[in-house]
Amino acid sequence: xxxxxxxxxxxxxxxxxxxxxxxxxxxxxxxxxxxxxxxxxxxxxxxxxxxxxxxxxxxxxxxxxxxxxxxxxxxxxxxxxxxxxxxxxxxxxxxxxxxxxxxxxxxxxxxxxxxxxxxxxxxxxxxxxxxxxxxxxxxxxxxxxxxxxxxxxxxxxxxxxxxxxxxxxxxxxxxxxxxxxxxxxxxxxxxxxxxxxxxxxxxxxxxxxxxxxxxxxxxxxxxxxxxxxxxxxxxxxxxxxxxxxxxxxxxxxxxxxxxxxxxxxxxxxxxxxxxxxxxxxxxxxxxxxxxxxxxxxxxxxxxxxxxxxxxxxxx
Numbered sequence: 324x325x326x327x328x329x330x331x332x333x334x335x336x337x338x339x340x341x342x343x344x345x346x347x348x349x350x351x352x353x354x355x356x357x358x359x360x361x362x363x364x365x366x367x368x369x370x371x372x373x374x375x376x377x378x379x380x381x382x383x384x385x386x387x388x389x390x391x392x393x394x395x396x397x398x399x400x401x402x403x404x405x406x407x408x409x410x411x412x413x414x415x416x417x418x419x420x421x422x423x424x425x426x427x428x429x430x431x432x433x434x435x436x437x438x439x440x441x442x443x444x445x446x447x448x449x450x451x452x453x454x455x456x457x458x459x460x461x462x463x464x465x466x467x468x469x470x471x472x473x474x475x476x477x478x479x480x481x482x483x484x485x486x487x488x489x490x491x492x493x494x495x496x497x498x499x500x501x502x503x504x505x506x507x508x509x510x511x512x513x514x515x516x517x518x519x520x521x522x523x524x525x526x527x528x529x530x531x532x533x534x535x536x537x538x539x540x541x542x543x544x545x546x547x548x549x550x551x552x553x554x555x556x557x558x559x560x561x562x563x564x565x566x567x568x569x570x571x572x573x574x575x576x577x578x579x580x581x582x583x584x585x586x587x588x589x590x591x592x593x594x595x596x597x598x599x600x601x602x603x604x605x606x607x608x609x610x611x612x613x614x615x616x617x618x619x620x621x622x623x624x625x626x627x628x629x630x631x632x633x634x635x636x637x638x
Contacts, residue, residue, distance in 0.1 A: 326356060326535045326586040332526045336381040340521050341374050342508070343501025350492050350604050351378060351466070353583035356535050359489025359576060360445050360465040362430070362608065369494045370505075371468040373518070375426045378466070380518040382532070383525035384423035385460065391433035393478075397440035401450045415452055420444050423460050423529060430467040431477045438484055441465065445487040462532055482567070482611070489576045490601075491608035542582035543592040547637040551595055552578060554634045555602065559610060564626045567611035577605035595636045603627050 324332075330352055337348055347363065351374065354361035363371040379386040389400060402418035419425070420441075427441065444450055445465055449458045467488070469480075485491070497505060508521075552574055560568030569577075581597040588597075607623040616626065 324531050324534070326538050326583075327589050329527055329531055329535045330356065330587050333378065333381045336523045336526055337374070337377050339523055340377045340508075340518050341370055342504040343497030344370065344374060344494060347374060347492050347494050349584070349587065350490050350580075350601070351375075353580050353587070353601070354466075354489045355464060356532070356539055356586070357489060357576075357579040357583045358462060358464070358536050359579065360487055361467070362485070362488040362491045363466065363468045363494050364471050364491060365468075365494030366472050366496075367470055369496060371494050372426070372428055374494075375466045375468065377518040377523055379424050379426065380523045381526055382424060383528045384462075384532075386424045386426070387419040387422040388426040388428060389419055390428050391430050391437070393432060393434060395433045395437050397437050400437065400440045401444075401452060404453060415455070415457070417457070420450060421457075421459060423462055423464070425463070425465045427465060427467040429469060431469040431480055433478065435478055435481065438478065438480060442484060442487065462529060462536070482609070485608040486570070486572065488608060489580055490604040492604055493607075539579070539582045539586055541591075542585055544578065544582070545592065548593055548595060548598065549578075551634070551637050552598055555598070555630060558630045558634050559606070559627070562626065562630060564613055564616040564621060564629070565610050566613045567609075569606050569609055573606055573609045577601055580605055599631060599636075602631060 333352060334348060341348065351361055351363070355378065363374065365371050376388075389395075398418065400418050400420050402416050402421070404413040404415050406412075407414050430438065444459060444463070448461070448463050449456050451457075496502075556569045556571070556574045559565055562568065577598070578593070580601040581593050584597045584600050585591070585593045603624055606627055610623055610626065612621060612623060612626060
């Protein structure tokens with residue numbers, strides 16, 4: 324099954340439940356097919372968690388959800404050792420992170436210590452406990468959600484944690500027609516919708532995900548497109564509005580995301596428009612605004628849009 328066939332099958336399942344989040348769905352799928360991790364940020368009640376649960380239901384893979392709370396400990400995520408008295412030995416019991424598809428719900432409500440339990444898993448795809456390393460299942464993807472409005476009782480994600488996410492997707496309120504569809508489809512549930520009860524079924528296997536990821540890796544990127552991306556990355560590092568610009572790793576993740584977007588458009592090559600399409604969701608969480616830019620009310624998206632306008636697009 325090709326990337327576009329897999330994408331269309333999963334999207335059809337998602338659209339049974341989710342309405343009006345076309346951009347969020349596309350970038351969530353780009354993260355999934357690129358083997359990246361995705362952070363969804365938006366106000367309460369905008370279907371962030373439901374979107375991830377629906378994607379998980381459409382995948383024939385193991386799924387675990389962790390409700391991130393202030394009292395959650397790292398071992399609650401990674402697992403811990405228990406003593407087997409009958410065998411006189413300690414045995415490592417794996418935690419919920421040992422899965423294919425992990426939802427870290429309201430990730431910024433857990434402490435920095437607990438958040439750090441995800442760092443090794445998201446980057447190295449393994450967990451180390453008591454000097455022993457345990458491999459995570461393949462594929463492994465983390466989708467996390469957070470609420471940007473309510474800050475009481477939250478712990479901002481450090482830059483090192485944010486850098487593990489391929490995309491930061493901003494989920495807003497739906498447009499009028501889409502909101503009507505939501506009210507019609509979900510009014511009987513009172514907002515407590517279950518994808519499995521709305522006829523969402525598993526349509527993609529781990530093997531098909533792996534084949535799609537391999538196909539995306541083979542997407543052609545012309546030298547002039549690479550040069551264009553390099554100029555964009557460098558422009559973020561010399562921009563007076565930015566204290567911290569984009570890293571080389573962010574450029575690699577951006578390029579993988581652009582390859583997915585190209586495949587969704589049924590192309591086997593990346594264009595400058597693909598780079599522009601993923602520029603904001605790939606970098607908005609990796610840059611840091613300068614103090615003067617923040618005082619002027621500038622946002623990360625404003626600064627990145629200015630960068631896009633200053634760098635010449637190759638023909």
